Amino acid sequence: MDRLHALKTIAAEAQRGELAFPTNVEATLGLQRALANPDCHLDAAARLVQAEPLLAARTVAIANSVAYNPAGREVTNVATAVQRIGFRALGALTASVVARQLAGQIREPSLRAKADQLWQHSASVAALSQVIARRVSHVDADTAMFAGIVHEVGGFYMLSRAAEFPGLLDDCADEWITHGEVAIGRAVLRKLDVPAPVTGAIEALWNGLRALPPETLGDTLLLANDLASVRSPLHERPGASSASAAATVDFAIGDGTLAKVLEESADEVRSLAAALS
Template sequence: MNKLEAFGYIAAQAARGEISFPTSVNAVLRLQLALDDPDCHVDEAIRLVLSEPQLAARTVALANTAAFGQGDMQVTNVRAAVLRIGYRRLRGLVAALMVRQFGHRIADRVLRVKAGQLWTHSAEVAALAQALARHVTGTDPDTALFAGIVHEVGGFYLLSRADEFPGLLEDDTENWSMLVEDVASLEIMRKLAIPEAVAQAIGALRDGVLNPEPHTLLDTLLLANRYALVDSPLGGPGARRDDTAPGLLDAATLQILRSEAAETAQALGDAALV
């Protein structure tokens, strides 16, 4: 099967809703569903977090960042961390774990490197989106963090399928990869029950135009992609521009945002765990 046939095959599968996730992703999905249950007691939430060691470590790390910390009071256990950050922020961490699980079934070394870079990019965009939401656009910071984490989920899915089709993600002059990523992203977000407002913002990223006075979730994601230092290895929306080009943020503001975001991105986890 040549590359164009492979793209057509994957696009057709996605359009029919025939998308399968790795077992590890399905396990995290079950965790997400349990945490989304309004009747989920805090003790059950803590038990579920402790069942995933990576999630437990990241929950404590995030609770101790400047964005969520309370002075010098360091959190040293999952119970205190969950109580500090709350269920909504915990959902972002679960999403981060879920996205990274896509990389676990990639065997090809080159593709794993791409998956690592894609995660680094996603974590940075998510952290910047949260900081931008808090200080610039006025959107909900927790939603911005979540949206940033999952905004490249179509790319992760393509990487997880690329082992089956050698050469799938090489340079593609016909832009098939763009088409397939968009088709796959829509269906994946549907299967992952991504909230409609988040899915719409992600879907509009590729052709999105920044508002003169940025105030929407889409504006937040566009700016986060623009100012992210690590680009997606698959190309994608909001390609980074030179920081000296005309734009909304001055150098001093951008430095403050990046400093805050760096701590959050580190709490989300490095690419070595992809």
């Protein structure tokens, strides 16, 4: 089976809802649904999070990041961490565990390297999205972080399937965008029950439409993607870099500029990206 046919095959399966998720991912999706239940209160949420070690560790790490802990008061338990970050941020972290679990299924070294880079990219976009939302576009910051975490989840799914199709992702960025990303991405986002506003923002990213200064969640996500310190291994463009984007994308914000906001928020972005990683 040639590469293009393989991409179309996986995309067709995804459109039919035939997504092959590992058992641990299915379990995390069940946890996500439980946490999203309006009747799930703080104590119950903390117990659910504690049952998933990776999620528990990420929750405490995020709660202690500069973005959520500007006063430097460290928390050491899940219940306090959940209370500090809130349910929306917790939903974003649950989605991040799904992506990490998909990446964890990959054994082939070159694919694993792509998955690791894709996660570092996602963490960078999520951290930047949170800061840009809070300080520039003034959309909900936790929703923006969530969008950053899940914007490449279709790519993680593709990487988890790539071992079945040798050479599937070798130098295929254009084919992936045309035949894979949209169909597979939409299907995985549906499986994750990603809210419509977040899905719409990711669709805007796929379409490459952005206003400057950013006004919407989609604008916020696309700007963060352009400024991310780690590029996506599935969308590498010759000469593309966060440094070149930062040098060319700047605009006035009140009494300052985007560059000034990013400089002032550098510790927040680094701390949040590290906690997600």
